Amino acid sequence: MRKSVITLAVAVTVGLGTSLGGMPAKTEAASISKLKEEQNKIHEQRSDLNSDINQANDKITNLQDQQASVKSELKRLDLAISDAATKIDEQAAKIEETKAQIATLQEETKILKERIKKRNVLLKDRARSYQDTGGMVNYLDVLMGSTSFSDFIDRANAVATIMQADQDILKQHEADKNELEEKQTQVEKELASLKKMLADLETMNKQLTAQKAEKDKLLGSLESQEHEAHEGMLDLKEQEEILAAQEISIQKTIKLEQERQAKEAAAAAAAAAAKKKAAASSNSGSSSNSSSPSAAAPQVSSGSxxxxxxxxxxxxxxxxxxxxxxxxxxxxxxxxxxxxxxxxxxxxxxxxxxxxxxxxxxxxxxxxxxxxxxxxxxxxxxxxxxxxxxxxxxxxxxxxxxxxxxxxxxxxxxxxxxxxxxxxxxxxxxxx
Ligand SMILES: [Zn+2]
Known part of the structure; x- marks a missing residue:
């Protein structure tokens, strides 16, 4: 849009190349009309500049609206990112806690398994010795050694109790082992789910950060566009001020030119009248006396x-x-x-x-x-x-x-x- 203003201005300037020649009065009248024409063209330039300034203002308003919407979007993204970061921290803490639990359980399971293994060996040894000695020899020995029936009953009860105890120990160990394994499975499942959640959150965080970077970039571009629009407008504003001021000074120049021309015309008329009068009244002087420098002298560009x-x-x-x-x-x-x-x-x-x-x-x-x-x-x-x-x-x-x-x-x-x-x-x- 600035280009069109320059083009106009150049057109005005080019159109002004005046060549002086012929009758002075005609030339001067022509120069006045040219000045007026020029004034009209300046007026047109001013209108053009005004519409350019309005356009620049509209552009700035539009850019500012866009910036406001991007800024509110950035605010929303900032909140979402900080929310995601808090959740990530929480998830990470939970994962650490769960990992510690798993480590403890693994340690406990290891100890328990060791114990179970030792028990199993012990119980197996005992069972083998029953077989080697023809079944429940040890128990029978115990029973056969009874001195009376009531002693036998006592001993039988004792044997049954010992056998039951062996069984109970074995069962308990099995139960403990199962429970531990179940717990471990459960905690590992929990850990896997926590890890998945963390990964999801981190992906979300990455996406939000990327979105924010994109919005930041957009805002930066909108801001620099606005800055450029402002610069352009300030330029135009200064131009508009100068053009407006010029209109006044050219008006005044026209007035001065008209006054000068009127003065010159009056002086020329007076000189002509004086010459006529001198020629009529006397015959001697001729033209040598008539050189009045201001009246007849044409305006000169050199020395101006x-x-x-x-x-x-x-x-x-x-x-x-x-x-x-x-x-x-x-x-x-x-x-x-x-x-x-x-x-x-x-x-x-x-x-x-x-x-x-x-x-x-x-x-x-x-x-x-x-x-x-x-x-x-x-x-x-x-x-x-x-x-x-x-x-x-x-x-x-x-x-x-x-x-x-x-x-x-x-x-x-x-x-x-x-x-x-x-x-x-x-x-x-x-x-x-
Ligand atoms: Zn300079």
Whole structure:
């Protein structure tokens, strides 16, 4: 959209190349109509800029809405991630606990199995010795050794008790062993399920983190887009300010041009009348006396401009440091170095710009051609918008404000009204 503005501005500038010739009155009338045409074109540029600014504002609002929604999504993701992290910690703690339980159970099972094994050996030995001695010899020995029936009963009971005890021990050991194994299986199952849950949580956490990174990236891109939109808009805003101010100064230039033309016409008429009167009344003088310098002298372009500042040219117009230098730099050390208007004109802008520092723009109408001069990086200025200035009149002091390295004047010349990046080389027009 900026391009269209530049194109328009260039079109205006190109359309202004006036060639003076023929009858002066006609040319001057033409120059007035051209100035008016120019004013209309500036008005059109302003409308274009306004719609560009509105578009930029809409874009910014839209980007800000998108950012707000991404931010709320990021907040939700942050909460989900911290929730997942808490659950992961809990699961990990549970797993550690379960693992400790399993280790204890394994130790207990080992000891118990060892005991069972020893018992089994013992019981087997006993059973083998029964067989070797023909069945329940040991028990029978015990029984046969009884001295009376009641002794026999006692001994039989004792044998039965011992046998039962053996059986009970064996059963108990079996039960213990089964219980332990069951417990171990159960705990291992629990561990497997915990591990699966942990893995699921970790996967979820990974997904959330990836989502968050993506949203972060999106937010970053939206923010940088907004920044760019702002920069573009600020640029346009400054342009709009300058164009608006220019409209006023060009109006005033038209008025001054009209007044000057009226004055010239009156002076020419007076001179013609005087000449006629002189010719009629006397015959001697002829034309040698009639040279009144202000009346008949045509406006000249050479001599219309003067050097805007004392000092040396440190940088000319054109390509520099891989970019384009749209003006000429003139440097002079010392305090209070004066900056003067390069030609008669009307101040359109006198303000502070982040790039140009303290800067003054002046509209000129020279020979029916509008020029604009720009004086940048001044330490201060002493003119205000709308003020009429004359060639060589002090407008400010050389300085080092804005995007500048060292005290100097950055001077720009435009053929026609100011338009972004359309300054011309002043060498050959302004005596620098
Ligand atoms: Zn410069």
């Amino acid at each position: 401009f003067t050097r805007p500042a004392p000092g040396v040219v440190t940088s000319g117009y054109g390509g520099r440091w891989g970019s384009f230098h749209w003006g000429v730099d003139i440097a002079q050390s010392g305090n209070n170095v004066p900056i003067v208007a390069a030609a008669d004109g009307v101040v359109s802008v006198a303000h502070y710009s982040s790039s140009y520092g303290n800067v003054v723009y002046i509209s000129h109408s020279i020979n029916g051609q509008v020029y604009t001069t720009v004086y940048a990086h001044m330490s201060g200025y002493q003119v205000s918008p709308g003020q009429t200035v004359s060639k060589g009149q002090r407008i400010g002091t050389m300085g080092n404000t804005g995007d500048s390295h060292g005290q100097h004047l950055h001077f720009e010349l435009y053929k026609g009204p100011w338009a972004y990046h359309s300054a011309i080389n002043p060498i050959g027009i302004v005596p620098i």
